[in-house]
Amino acid sequence: MSTGFFGDISKIPFDPEAGPETLAFRHYNPDEIVMGKRMEDHLRFAVCWWHSFVWPGGDPFGGQTFDRPWFADRCSDPMEAAKLKADVAFEMFTALGAPFYTFHDADIRPEGESFAENTKNLQTIVDFLQAKQDKTGLKLLWGTANLFSHRRYMSGAATNPDPDVFAFAAATVKTCMDATHKLGGANYVLWGGREGYETLLNTDLKREDQQLGRFLNMVVEYKHKIGFPGAILIEPKPQEPTKHQYDHDVATVYGFLKRHGLENEVKVNIEQGHAILAGHSFEHEIATAAALGIFGSVDMNRNDYQSGWDTDQFPNDVPEVTRAYYEILKAGGFESGGTNFDAKLRRQSLDPHDLLFSHVGGMDICARGLKAAATMLEEGLLTEFVSRRYSGWEHDEPKAMLSGERTLEDIAARVDAEDINPEPRSGRQEWAENIVNRYV
Amino acid sequence: MSTGFFGDISKIPFDPEAGPETLAFRHYNPDEIVMGKRMEDHLRFAVCWWHSFVWPGGDPFGGQTFDRPWFADRCSDPMEAAKLKADVAFEMFTALGAPFYTFHDADIRPEGESFAENTKNLQTIVDFLQAKQDKTGLKLLWGTANLFSHRRYMSGAATNPDPDVFAFAAATVKTCMDATHKLGGANYVLWGGREGYETLLNTDLKREDQQLGRFLNMVVEYKHKIGFPGAILIEPKPQEPTKHQYDHDVATVYGFLKRHGLENEVKVNIEQGHAILAGHSFEHEIATAAALGIFGSVDMNRNDYQSGWDTDQFPNDVPEVTRAYYEILKAGGFESGGTNFDAKLRRQSLDPHDLLFSHVGGMDICARGLKAAATMLEEGLLTEFVSRRYSGWEHDEPKAMLSGERTLEDIAARVDAEDINPEPRSGRQEWAENIVNRYV
Amino acid sequence: MSTGFFGDISKIPFDPEAGPETLAFRHYNPDEIVMGKRMEDHLRFAVCWWHSFVWPGGDPFGGQTFDRPWFADRCSDPMEAAKLKADVAFEMFTALGAPFYTFHDADIRPEGESFAENTKNLQTIVDFLQAKQDKTGLKLLWGTANLFSHRRYMSGAATNPDPDVFAFAAATVKTCMDATHKLGGANYVLWGGREGYETLLNTDLKREDQQLGRFLNMVVEYKHKIGFPGAILIEPKPQEPTKHQYDHDVATVYGFLKRHGLENEVKVNIEQGHAILAGHSFEHEIATAAALGIFGSVDMNRNDYQSGWDTDQFPNDVPEVTRAYYEILKAGGFESGGTNFDAKLRRQSLDPHDLLFSHVGGMDICARGLKAAATMLEEGLLTEFVSRRYSGWEHDEPKAMLSGERTLEDIAARVDAEDINPEPRSGRQEWAENIVNRYV
Amino acid sequence: MSTGFFGDISKIPFDPEAGPETLAFRHYNPDEIVMGKRMEDHLRFAVCWWHSFVWPGGDPFGGQTFDRPWFADRCSDPMEAAKLKADVAFEMFTALGAPFYTFHDADIRPEGESFAENTKNLQTIVDFLQAKQDKTGLKLLWGTANLFSHRRYMSGAATNPDPDVFAFAAATVKTCMDATHKLGGANYVLWGGREGYETLLNTDLKREDQQLGRFLNMVVEYKHKIGFPGAILIEPKPQEPTKHQYDHDVATVYGFLKRHGLENEVKVNIEQGHAILAGHSFEHEIATAAALGIFGSVDMNRNDYQSGWDTDQFPNDVPEVTRAYYEILKAGGFESGGTNFDAKLRRQSLDPHDLLFSHVGGMDICARGLKAAATMLEEGLLTEFVSRRYSGWEHDEPKAMLSGERTLEDIAARVDAEDINPEPRSGRQEWAENIVNRYV
Known part of the structure; x- marks a missing residue:
C-alpha cells in the first residue's frame, strides 16, 4: 500500500520520446548493453537517504522549507516517523529503479539519549529495512555512521581531544558495521567531516593523526573479524564543516593509508563536489585513485563553480560526467562501488515531484556519460594517441x-x-x- | 671595487630609530639572542638570484620594465653579463648581511647550445662564485636546476613522455648537484614546475609517477655516492605553470615519498605562496611537514589573497610570519634549512634601491615574527592549553x-x-x- | 539584578597589564584622544544580537552546540525567552562598554503566525528595549528586518516572483523602520540575502531589478515621511545564501543606486567577510565607497582566507584592521555609521566567557588599528608620497x-x-x- | 600564392562525417538557417591576431615554445615580419571561413621608437590589410589599442599618475580609431588591463576615476566627430595583470558608465574567462548586460575552472556555450558585435595544424550551442515557465x-x-x- 506521498506512482519507464512534464528516462535503459555489460551493472546507481528524506531545506541563513509528513512538526512519534520515512524512501527507490540505496545511522533511526538507545533504535530499523529489501530486491550500496552532526563530535570523532568521544565514535561505528553487514551492504564508508581542525592554535596534529590511524585500523580489523566482504571506503573532503579536514583529497588519503599500513585495505569514495572544493577536477581525483590503486566508488553530484561551499547539486553536465566515467572505465569499472547520488534539491524545489525529476535527470545524465565514455574507449582514438x-x-x-x-x-x-x-x-x-x- | 649599481653602498646597519628613507634594520639584529641562539642562526636568511637579478619585470600582459646593465639589451657578452650580475648580487647580499644565497643553474650561467656547453658555463661561474664566497664569507643555502623554462621541458622534465628529456634533465641535475656540493651548499632543492599535466586526455599518470619516483631515487643515490652532506628538498606547489603539479602540497609529497621509499631521505621546502595557492595556510604546511617528519626549509614570501596566481611578494604581515615561525620553533627550528626570500619586486618598483628596501623590510618582518614566536613559546600559554x-x-x-x-x-x-x-x-x-x- | 549568565560580571576595565585569563582591555581606552577625538567616538562600537544570542552553533553538517537558557529547549514561553535574551544581551553590552547595539526584528521578538502578530510582538519588545536603553544609556546603531530566514522569502523578498511576498516584506520593513525610529536608531540597514537568483533559468533579471529599485525607493520615501534622521544603508554581499546576490559589492550597489536615482539617499554598510567573498580586500571596498561618496558604516569581522563561505569570525589581524581604518579616517571617519561586530564564536566556543573574550579581543584589535591608522595619517608619509x-x-x-x-x-x-x-x-x-x- | 605555413591548405569544408584527423566542420554550416537567419550571420565569428600570431608560447615560468617564421629570431626585418604574419593570418582566416578578424595595433605593426613611428608603421600595415580585405571579403569586427604591454603603461594608461602617459595613450587610441574606421571595423574596443591598482597605498582612486571617465568621453566624442558608425565597447576584467582592475565586471562597468554619462554610448564586450575570474558565470555577465541595456559582443574562450589566472582556452563545453547563446538570443542576438575567439593554444600545441584544429573545434562548439539555444527558445518551455x-x-x-x-x-x-x-x-x-x- 502506497503512502501517497508521490501520488499515484509506479516504476518510471524508459521512453526517449517522453514530454517535458512526463516522468520518464530518455537515456537510462538498465538492460541496454554497453561494452558487454548491462547499463545497470555498470552504473550501479544508489540513492541516498539524507538529502532527500532528512534534510529540511535549511541553509546557514534560513530554516526549513520542505514540508514532509515524517518531520517532527508533523509526526510526533520518532519511530513512526522513521518508518514512514522508510516507506516513502523505498517507494522512491522503487519508482526510480535504482538497485541500491545508502544511509547514515542517524538518517534512518531516531536519535536516542544514550549509546544503548541509539543501538536499539538502529536494530529496530535495520529489521524494518531488511524486510523491505527482501520484498523489493533493493540492496544497500553502503552504510555509514554519522559522526559529525551531534554536538559531542564538534571537536572531532576519532580525532577528538577527549578519549570518551573517540570511544563513543568507535562503538557507534561497530554498530553501523554490524547493521551494514546484516543488510548485505556492498561497502562500508567513513567520512570524517569533523576529523580536522578549526585552528592549529588548539590542535596537536601528530597526536590526532595517531588517533585517526588507530581508529581506521580497528575498523579494518573488525571487518575481517566479522567477515564483512565489502570494501572499506574513505571519502575525502578538504574542508566544510571543518576549516581543514585530514582526508583532504585522494592523494592526501593515500599518504595517510600508507603511513598506517592500510593502502591495501581501504579505498576511496570520491565525490565530485569535494574534488571541486579541493581545487581538483572530478576526473583528476578518479584518475589519481586509479593510478594509486585505491579507487572504490563515487558520490555523484556537482558543485556550483562559483560557490565556495558544498552545494551537492544533481549532476547535469554531460561532458564532465563523461570524463569521469571515462576514467572509471579505464580503471576497469566499479567492483563493489557504484554511483551514489549524494545530491540534494535546491531548497526552493518544494514538491515531491521535484525529488523524482531531479533523480531521473541525474540518472539520464550518467547514462549519457557512460555511453559516451564507452564509445570513446571502444574507438580508442585517445588511448592510442597516449600510447604513441x-x-x-x-x-x-x-x-x-x-x-x-x-x-x-x-x-x-x-x-x-x-x-x-x-x-x-x-x-x-x-x-x-x-x-x-x-x-x- | 663596487659596480656602482646601488650607488655608494655599505653594510646596512641595525638602527631602530632610522627614518623612512634610511636603509636600516629596525628589528633584525643578527647578534641578538633569542631562545639562547643568535637571530642570524635562527633565521638563516638567504637571498635568491632569480627574482632580483634575472627577472626582467614582465608579466603575461607586458614585457620588461627593469633596466639592468647585465640584461641582454645592455650587455652583449653573456659570460661578462653573468659575471657582472654576480658582482652586483654579492654586493647586495653583503649589504643586507644575509648569510646565504640560492640559485638555479640558469640564473647564474649563460644558456648554452648543448648540455656540454651548459656544463662548461656552469663550471666557469661556479669557480667565480667560489672565489666570491671565500672573499665574503657568504654561503650557499641551496642550489637547484631550472628544469622548467627551456622549451625542451614544456611537457615535463622527469615526467616527460620523451625519455631523452628525462635523460637531459637527469644529466643537468647531476651537474647542479656537483656545483652545489663544490660550493658547500647546505641543501639541494627540486621544484617540479613542469612535473604534472595540462590535460588528463594526453597523460599517463601512473607511468609519470614511476618516472618521477625513479628520478628522485637517482638523486638520493647520487647524493650518497658523492657524500653530499646536505638535505634533498622537494618544493610543493599545486599548479602554475602546469595545470596540475604532482608535488601538490606537503601531504601529497609525503605520500609520493612514502610510495617510493624516500620518506627518510627527502624533506620539503615550503613556500608561503604555494601553500596559499593550494588552499592552505603557510603555518598549516609547516605544521603538517613537522608532524610527518619531513620539514626542511622555507621559501619566504607572500601571495596576494585576492589573486589566483603566484605573486611572490615580499612578506609583510607580522601575525602570519609569527604563526609560521611558531610552528618552526615548535618543530625545533631549522637544521640545514633556512629562510629563503623567494620574493620579487612588483614590476613597477624600478629602482635599485627598491631591491634593498624590499629585502630590508622582509628581513625585519621575519625578525619580528621570530621574536614574537619565541616569546609565545617561552611563556607557553598556548602549549599548556593544548596539553591540558x-x-x-x-x-x-x-x-x-x-x-x-x-x-x-x-x-x-x-x-x-x-x-x-x-x-x-x-x-x-x-x-x-x-x-x-x-x-x- | 543580574541574570547570572556571565556569573559575577561588571564593566570590563582598561588594564594594559592584565593577564591572559583576565577580562580586560589592553588597548581600547574609550576616553583616549586620537586625532582630537575620543576613541569611543571614532570607533562607535556596536554589538549584534544575532550571532551571540540567537545562533545556536549549528552549521550545514551539525546542529546546536550552545546551551543558552533562552533557547526553545530550555524556555517554553517565547516572549519570556525574548526578554531573558534581552536581559543577558544588555548585560553583555554594558560589560563591554560598547555604546551601540544592532538587531534584526527576528532576533528580538518571537516569530508570530501572521504579520499582525509579528508586529505586536515587535512592539512589545521595542518597549522593553526602550526601557533598557533609558536605564543604561546604550543606543541603537541600526535596526533591520530579517527578510531571509523564513521560508516565505526563499525566492526573494523584494525580488520575489510572488507580489504577495513583496508586500509582506514591504510591510515588515515599515514596522522595522518604525521600531528603529522609536529607539532612536542612527541608521537603518537592508541586507538582501535572498535578493538574487539560484539559476538564471527561472529568473527574470530585469523585472527583479525593477522590483528592487521600487522597494528601495519606498524605503527612502518612508524615511522622509516619518522624519527618520538616520542613514539608509545597503549591505553588499556577492552570494550565500543565494548563488548570486544583486548587491554584489560596493561598485555594483553604486550602479544600482544610480540607476534608480538613489545615489544621494543611500549609503553602504561594508562587511569584511563579504568583501573577501567578493574577491576584494576590506580596504578596497571602503576606499571605493568613499571615492563614490556612499561610505556609511562597517560590519567588522573576518573571513577565513581558505574558506569559501561566510565565516563571520572576530577580527584579529591588526595590519588588516589598520588598513581599513586608514581608509575610514581618510574619508573623514564615521558620520552616522560605526563599527558593528557582525562576528560569531566558533561553534566549539561553548562558554559564556567565550562571548566576552572574543568581543574584548576584537575591540582591542580595532583600537590598535585605529591608533596605527591615525598615526600614519598624522605623520603623512604615504599621503605625501601619493600627492607627489x-x-x-x-x-x-x-x-x-x-x-x-x-x-x-x-x-x-x-x-x-x-x-x-x-x-x-x-x-x-x-x-x-x-x-x-x-x-x- | 600561399606562404606554405599551413602546407597545402584550402577552405575547410562542412562534413559531418569527417574523420578525427580531417580538418572539417561537423556542426558549423554557415548557410544553415537558424531562427530565420544564416548561422554565419548569427555567430559572426572573428579570429584574433594576438594569440595565434603574436604570442610566442611563453608563460610566467618559461619562454618561447612556438617556432614561427615571422618571429624575431627568424625574421630580422620587422616590417617584413609583420607582412608575413598578415599573409599567414589571412590564409588562416580564409581557410576557417570566419567572416571577421580582430587586432590590437601592437599585433599588426612593428613597435616604433616614438609615437610618430608607431603611427607610420600602423598606417603602412593598415593599407596592407585593406588590400587583403578587398581581395578576400574578410571584415574587421573590431580594432583596439594595446595600452598595457609597453613599460610606459606599467602604472596605467588613462589612469597613470603621469599625465604624459595619459596623453600618449589618448594619441594612440586616436590612431587606432582612425585605423579601425578606415578598415570599416564594426566596433572599437577598449580593454583597460593596466587601469587599476597594485596597492591602494600609492593610489588615488577618485582621481583615477576622473581620468578614466574623461578619457572615455573623449573616445566617444571622437567617434561622433569622425562619424564612426560602430559601437564603442569596454571589456570588463577583474584583475590580471593588475591586482584590481576598474572595469571589474559588467555591473561595475555599468556604474562607471552611468557616473560619467556614457550608459547610452558605450556597451560591453564580455569574455568568458573574465567572467569566471570575476566569480560569475559567462551567462550571468551576458544576461546582466542585456538587462542593463549594454550588451555588445563576446570574446569566446574558456577559463580552466581550477586555475586562478586567465587561461584563454578554446571553448569546448557545449552546455556552457548553449547557456551563453540562449541569453544572447533572448537579448535579440548580436547587432554590431560578434563571437571573437580570444583563445590561444596551449603552449605545448606546437604545430601549425593545432591552430586550425583548435579553431575548427571552437567554431563547431559554438554552432552546437547556437542551435541548441535556438531550439530552446523556439520550443519555449523555459520562457513560458518563467512567465507563469x-x-x-x-x-x-x-x-x-x-x-x-x-x-x-x-x-x-x-x-x-x-x-x-x-x-x-x-x-x-x-x-x-x-x-x-x-x-x-
Missing part, C-alpha cells in the same frame, strides 16, 4: 633508466657523449579535447 | 585504545556498560587567537 | 585634458609635435608597505 | 506597487487588513536544468 606519445619509453635504454639500472652519472655521460638535445613535440591538447566532443 | 586539552589521553584506558590493545568490540562493550556519553568542552579559539595578539 | 606621485596633473595642460578642454585630436597633435615619450617611474610599493609596518 | 512564475505581477494591485502608486504604509495596511501570508511555490530548478539537457 610515450612510446619512446619502450626502447631498451629508457627501460633501463626507469628500472633502476642507470645512475645520474651514467645518464649524464650518455647525454654528453651523444649530445642529446631533444626537440619538443606537440601535445595536441585542443585536438584531444575536441575528440571528446565527438561523443558527448 | 588532550590530557584525558594520559589515562590507562585511552592509552590502551591508542596503542592497539582494544578492538571496536571492546570499546563498544565499555561504552555500553559505562553509559559513556561525553559532554563537549569549549575549544576557546577566540581566546587562543587573542593570546597570539599579545605578542605581535 | 600625481603632481604632474597640477600643471595647466594636464588640467586642460582632464577638464574637457582637449580632444583626442588635440592631444595626438601635441604628442606628435613634442615627441612625448614618457619614462616610467618607480611605484615604490614595497617601501610603502613597509611604511605601514612602522605603525602596526 | 511572475504572472502574479500582472494583476492591478501588484502593478500599482511596482509603478510607484503605493507606499510602505499603504502596503502594510493592506497586508494587515487582508492577513496576507504567502506560501512559497517550487522554483523547479532541477526540472529546468534538465530541460536544457534535452537540447545539448
Whole structure:
C-alpha cells in the first residue's frame, strides 16, 4: 500500500520520446548493453537517504522549507516517523529503479539519549529495512555512521581531544558495521567531516593523526573479524564543516593509508563536489585513485563553480560526467562501488515531484556519460594517441633508466657523449579535447 | 671595487630609530639572542638570484620594465653579463648581511647550445662564485636546476613522455648537484614546475609517477655516492605553470615519498605562496611537514589573497610570519634549512634601491615574527592549553585504545556498560587567537 | 539584578597589564584622544544580537552546540525567552562598554503566525528595549528586518516572483523602520540575502531589478515621511545564501543606486567577510565607497582566507584592521555609521566567557588599528608620497585634458609635435608597505 | 600564392562525417538557417591576431615554445615580419571561413621608437590589410589599442599618475580609431588591463576615476566627430595583470558608465574567462548586460575552472556555450558585435595544424550551442515557465506597487487588513536544468 506521498506512482519507464512534464528516462535503459555489460551493472546507481528524506531545506541563513509528513512538526512519534520515512524512501527507490540505496545511522533511526538507545533504535530499523529489501530486491550500496552532526563530535570523532568521544565514535561505528553487514551492504564508508581542525592554535596534529590511524585500523580489523566482504571506503573532503579536514583529497588519503599500513585495505569514495572544493577536477581525483590503486566508488553530484561551499547539486553536465566515467572505465569499472547520488534539491524545489525529476535527470545524465565514455574507449582514438606519445619509453635504454639500472652519472655521460638535445613535440591538447566532443 | 649599481653602498646597519628613507634594520639584529641562539642562526636568511637579478619585470600582459646593465639589451657578452650580475648580487647580499644565497643553474650561467656547453658555463661561474664566497664569507643555502623554462621541458622534465628529456634533465641535475656540493651548499632543492599535466586526455599518470619516483631515487643515490652532506628538498606547489603539479602540497609529497621509499631521505621546502595557492595556510604546511617528519626549509614570501596566481611578494604581515615561525620553533627550528626570500619586486618598483628596501623590510618582518614566536613559546600559554586539552589521553584506558590493545568490540562493550556519553568542552579559539595578539 | 549568565560580571576595565585569563582591555581606552577625538567616538562600537544570542552553533553538517537558557529547549514561553535574551544581551553590552547595539526584528521578538502578530510582538519588545536603553544609556546603531530566514522569502523578498511576498516584506520593513525610529536608531540597514537568483533559468533579471529599485525607493520615501534622521544603508554581499546576490559589492550597489536615482539617499554598510567573498580586500571596498561618496558604516569581522563561505569570525589581524581604518579616517571617519561586530564564536566556543573574550579581543584589535591608522595619517608619509606621485596633473595642460578642454585630436597633435615619450617611474610599493609596518 | 605555413591548405569544408584527423566542420554550416537567419550571420565569428600570431608560447615560468617564421629570431626585418604574419593570418582566416578578424595595433605593426613611428608603421600595415580585405571579403569586427604591454603603461594608461602617459595613450587610441574606421571595423574596443591598482597605498582612486571617465568621453566624442558608425565597447576584467582592475565586471562597468554619462554610448564586450575570474558565470555577465541595456559582443574562450589566472582556452563545453547563446538570443542576438575567439593554444600545441584544429573545434562548439539555444527558445518551455512564475505581477494591485502608486504604509495596511501570508511555490530548478539537457 502506497503512502501517497508521490501520488499515484509506479516504476518510471524508459521512453526517449517522453514530454517535458512526463516522468520518464530518455537515456537510462538498465538492460541496454554497453561494452558487454548491462547499463545497470555498470552504473550501479544508489540513492541516498539524507538529502532527500532528512534534510529540511535549511541553509546557514534560513530554516526549513520542505514540508514532509515524517518531520517532527508533523509526526510526533520518532519511530513512526522513521518508518514512514522508510516507506516513502523505498517507494522512491522503487519508482526510480535504482538497485541500491545508502544511509547514515542517524538518517534512518531516531536519535536516542544514550549509546544503548541509539543501538536499539538502529536494530529496530535495520529489521524494518531488511524486510523491505527482501520484498523489493533493493540492496544497500553502503552504510555509514554519522559522526559529525551531534554536538559531542564538534571537536572531532576519532580525532577528538577527549578519549570518551573517540570511544563513543568507535562503538557507534561497530554498530553501523554490524547493521551494514546484516543488510548485505556492498561497502562500508567513513567520512570524517569533523576529523580536522578549526585552528592549529588548539590542535596537536601528530597526536590526532595517531588517533585517526588507530581508529581506521580497528575498523579494518573488525571487518575481517566479522567477515564483512565489502570494501572499506574513505571519502575525502578538504574542508566544510571543518576549516581543514585530514582526508583532504585522494592523494592526501593515500599518504595517510600508507603511513598506517592500510593502502591495501581501504579505498576511496570520491565525490565530485569535494574534488571541486579541493581545487581538483572530478576526473583528476578518479584518475589519481586509479593510478594509486585505491579507487572504490563515487558520490555523484556537482558543485556550483562559483560557490565556495558544498552545494551537492544533481549532476547535469554531460561532458564532465563523461570524463569521469571515462576514467572509471579505464580503471576497469566499479567492483563493489557504484554511483551514489549524494545530491540534494535546491531548497526552493518544494514538491515531491521535484525529488523524482531531479533523480531521473541525474540518472539520464550518467547514462549519457557512460555511453559516451564507452564509445570513446571502444574507438580508442585517445588511448592510442597516449600510447604513441610515450612510446619512446619502450626502447631498451629508457627501460633501463626507469628500472633502476642507470645512475645520474651514467645518464649524464650518455647525454654528453651523444649530445642529446631533444626537440619538443606537440601535445595536441585542443585536438584531444575536441575528440571528446565527438561523443558527448 | 663596487659596480656602482646601488650607488655608494655599505653594510646596512641595525638602527631602530632610522627614518623612512634610511636603509636600516629596525628589528633584525643578527647578534641578538633569542631562545639562547643568535637571530642570524635562527633565521638563516638567504637571498635568491632569480627574482632580483634575472627577472626582467614582465608579466603575461607586458614585457620588461627593469633596466639592468647585465640584461641582454645592455650587455652583449653573456659570460661578462653573468659575471657582472654576480658582482652586483654579492654586493647586495653583503649589504643586507644575509648569510646565504640560492640559485638555479640558469640564473647564474649563460644558456648554452648543448648540455656540454651548459656544463662548461656552469663550471666557469661556479669557480667565480667560489672565489666570491671565500672573499665574503657568504654561503650557499641551496642550489637547484631550472628544469622548467627551456622549451625542451614544456611537457615535463622527469615526467616527460620523451625519455631523452628525462635523460637531459637527469644529466643537468647531476651537474647542479656537483656545483652545489663544490660550493658547500647546505641543501639541494627540486621544484617540479613542469612535473604534472595540462590535460588528463594526453597523460599517463601512473607511468609519470614511476618516472618521477625513479628520478628522485637517482638523486638520493647520487647524493650518497658523492657524500653530499646536505638535505634533498622537494618544493610543493599545486599548479602554475602546469595545470596540475604532482608535488601538490606537503601531504601529497609525503605520500609520493612514502610510495617510493624516500620518506627518510627527502624533506620539503615550503613556500608561503604555494601553500596559499593550494588552499592552505603557510603555518598549516609547516605544521603538517613537522608532524610527518619531513620539514626542511622555507621559501619566504607572500601571495596576494585576492589573486589566483603566484605573486611572490615580499612578506609583510607580522601575525602570519609569527604563526609560521611558531610552528618552526615548535618543530625545533631549522637544521640545514633556512629562510629563503623567494620574493620579487612588483614590476613597477624600478629602482635599485627598491631591491634593498624590499629585502630590508622582509628581513625585519621575519625578525619580528621570530621574536614574537619565541616569546609565545617561552611563556607557553598556548602549549599548556593544548596539553591540558588532550590530557584525558594520559589515562590507562585511552592509552590502551591508542596503542592497539582494544578492538571496536571492546570499546563498544565499555561504552555500553559505562553509559559513556561525553559532554563537549569549549575549544576557546577566540581566546587562543587573542593570546597570539599579545605578542605581535 | 543580574541574570547570572556571565556569573559575577561588571564593566570590563582598561588594564594594559592584565593577564591572559583576565577580562580586560589592553588597548581600547574609550576616553583616549586620537586625532582630537575620543576613541569611543571614532570607533562607535556596536554589538549584534544575532550571532551571540540567537545562533545556536549549528552549521550545514551539525546542529546546536550552545546551551543558552533562552533557547526553545530550555524556555517554553517565547516572549519570556525574548526578554531573558534581552536581559543577558544588555548585560553583555554594558560589560563591554560598547555604546551601540544592532538587531534584526527576528532576533528580538518571537516569530508570530501572521504579520499582525509579528508586529505586536515587535512592539512589545521595542518597549522593553526602550526601557533598557533609558536605564543604561546604550543606543541603537541600526535596526533591520530579517527578510531571509523564513521560508516565505526563499525566492526573494523584494525580488520575489510572488507580489504577495513583496508586500509582506514591504510591510515588515515599515514596522522595522518604525521600531528603529522609536529607539532612536542612527541608521537603518537592508541586507538582501535572498535578493538574487539560484539559476538564471527561472529568473527574470530585469523585472527583479525593477522590483528592487521600487522597494528601495519606498524605503527612502518612508524615511522622509516619518522624519527618520538616520542613514539608509545597503549591505553588499556577492552570494550565500543565494548563488548570486544583486548587491554584489560596493561598485555594483553604486550602479544600482544610480540607476534608480538613489545615489544621494543611500549609503553602504561594508562587511569584511563579504568583501573577501567578493574577491576584494576590506580596504578596497571602503576606499571605493568613499571615492563614490556612499561610505556609511562597517560590519567588522573576518573571513577565513581558505574558506569559501561566510565565516563571520572576530577580527584579529591588526595590519588588516589598520588598513581599513586608514581608509575610514581618510574619508573623514564615521558620520552616522560605526563599527558593528557582525562576528560569531566558533561553534566549539561553548562558554559564556567565550562571548566576552572574543568581543574584548576584537575591540582591542580595532583600537590598535585605529591608533596605527591615525598615526600614519598624522605623520603623512604615504599621503605625501601619493600627492607627489600625481603632481604632474597640477600643471595647466594636464588640467586642460582632464577638464574637457582637449580632444583626442588635440592631444595626438601635441604628442606628435613634442615627441612625448614618457619614462616610467618607480611605484615604490614595497617601501610603502613597509611604511605601514612602522605603525602596526 | 600561399606562404606554405599551413602546407597545402584550402577552405575547410562542412562534413559531418569527417574523420578525427580531417580538418572539417561537423556542426558549423554557415548557410544553415537558424531562427530565420544564416548561422554565419548569427555567430559572426572573428579570429584574433594576438594569440595565434603574436604570442610566442611563453608563460610566467618559461619562454618561447612556438617556432614561427615571422618571429624575431627568424625574421630580422620587422616590417617584413609583420607582412608575413598578415599573409599567414589571412590564409588562416580564409581557410576557417570566419567572416571577421580582430587586432590590437601592437599585433599588426612593428613597435616604433616614438609615437610618430608607431603611427607610420600602423598606417603602412593598415593599407596592407585593406588590400587583403578587398581581395578576400574578410571584415574587421573590431580594432583596439594595446595600452598595457609597453613599460610606459606599467602604472596605467588613462589612469597613470603621469599625465604624459595619459596623453600618449589618448594619441594612440586616436590612431587606432582612425585605423579601425578606415578598415570599416564594426566596433572599437577598449580593454583597460593596466587601469587599476597594485596597492591602494600609492593610489588615488577618485582621481583615477576622473581620468578614466574623461578619457572615455573623449573616445566617444571622437567617434561622433569622425562619424564612426560602430559601437564603442569596454571589456570588463577583474584583475590580471593588475591586482584590481576598474572595469571589474559588467555591473561595475555599468556604474562607471552611468557616473560619467556614457550608459547610452558605450556597451560591453564580455569574455568568458573574465567572467569566471570575476566569480560569475559567462551567462550571468551576458544576461546582466542585456538587462542593463549594454550588451555588445563576446570574446569566446574558456577559463580552466581550477586555475586562478586567465587561461584563454578554446571553448569546448557545449552546455556552457548553449547557456551563453540562449541569453544572447533572448537579448535579440548580436547587432554590431560578434563571437571573437580570444583563445590561444596551449603552449605545448606546437604545430601549425593545432591552430586550425583548435579553431575548427571552437567554431563547431559554438554552432552546437547556437542551435541548441535556438531550439530552446523556439520550443519555449523555459520562457513560458518563467512567465507563469511572475504572472502574479500582472494583476492591478501588484502593478500599482511596482509603478510607484503605493507606499510602505499603504502596503502594510493592506497586508494587515487582508492577513496576507504567502506560501512559497517550487522554483523547479532541477526540472529546468534538465530541460536544457534535452537540447545539448
